[in-house]
Amino acid sequence: MTAAPAAPKEKKRVWQRRVGKDHSQAIRRTAQFCFFALNLWIGVQFYHWVKHYEVAGAPAVSRPPGVEGWLPIAGMMNTKYWLITGEIPVMHPAAMFLFIAFLTMSVLFRKSFCGWLCPVGTLSEYLWKLGRDTFKRNFRLPNWLDIGLRSLKYILMGLFLYAVVSMSARALAEFLESPYGVVADVKMLNFFRYMGTTAAVTVGVLVIASIFVQNFWCRYLCPYGALMGLASMLSPLRIRRRVETCIDCAKCARVCPSRLPVDQLVQIRSAECIGCLECVAVCPVEDTLHMTLVSAKKPVPAWVFAVGVGVIFCGLTGVAMLTGHWHSPVPEWMYQELIPRAREFSHP
DSSP states (O other), X not given: OOOOOOOOOOOOOOOOBOOSOOOHHHHHHHHHXXXXXXHHHHHHHHHHHHHHHHSTTOOOOOOOXXXXXXXXXXXXXXXXXXXXHOSOOSSSHHHHXXXXXXXXXXXXXXXXXXXXXXHHHXXXXXXXXXXXXXXXXXXXXXXXXXXXXXXXXXXXXXXHHHHHHTSOHHHHHHHHTSHHHHTHHHHHHHHHHTOOHHHHHHHHHHXXXXXXXXXXXXXXXXXXXXXXXXXXXXXXXXXXXOTTTXXXXXXXXXXXXXXXXXXXXSEEOXXXXXXXXXXXXXXXXXXXXXXXXXXXOSBOOHHHHHHHHHHHHHHHXXXXXXXXXXXXXXXXXXXXXXXXXXXXXXXX
């Protein structure tokens, strides 16, 4: 009887421990801090601008158009208006340029707006890290509940998109130029200044949930993040893992804030990936886990992310400023009339 051929020996993995220090998280935290500080300044400036119209004798300051970055629905409305008419909208034009900038970042650099810039995402990240450091762990919801809750942000995104898509150009212009549309940013501020019991309890629950569950708001409820995630599916960048050198330590999967099984995949295509590079930073093996272009194996360093995101943000806001489409041309008398009565206006 002929002996059965011996099974081929598994090729021995050859790997080298990573040399040098990874700087991706220091770069990302710097970007987060700078953008958070910018938004904090915008918020304080905007508050004093509103107070000037509400309180006699309050000092006059200029309105920071960057506050319109907190009006994503206005940004979506204006973008549709521009696409179907070819005209830059008059009211809240900065919202459109910022919306396009954030969407472009997601297409080119994964969901980088969420992982590198979004101040809510930054706050959420530090809340769950506070919970981890305090209680030595974060909690994970059961898979069936996690999947069900994750669908909520896509449902909310769909509702907002449907509302915007169903409006004609005339309806969009009428909405944004109505008293409600003109002071939409003021109404947003008033929501936090005059928060009711229900709203305060809701915000408190979200904050507490974010301490115990990683990125609770971003993972389950943020429709803006859902849209950025879908846009990131078009990105030419992917987290790629070299199977032949991977030692299956699973460190990458454990640190992933989106709970992606990085250690089990060759490349990450998920809309949940925020491009934070946490998995790359923690990998102990040289040249094993990297952010790369789809058609190339050469790693894309973290500084390219930072520069790319900065160029897109500064470039599009600069274009808006240079072309005169950054400020809303609302006359002073209209602000004097509408801002003190902002709480009276309801959705048209």
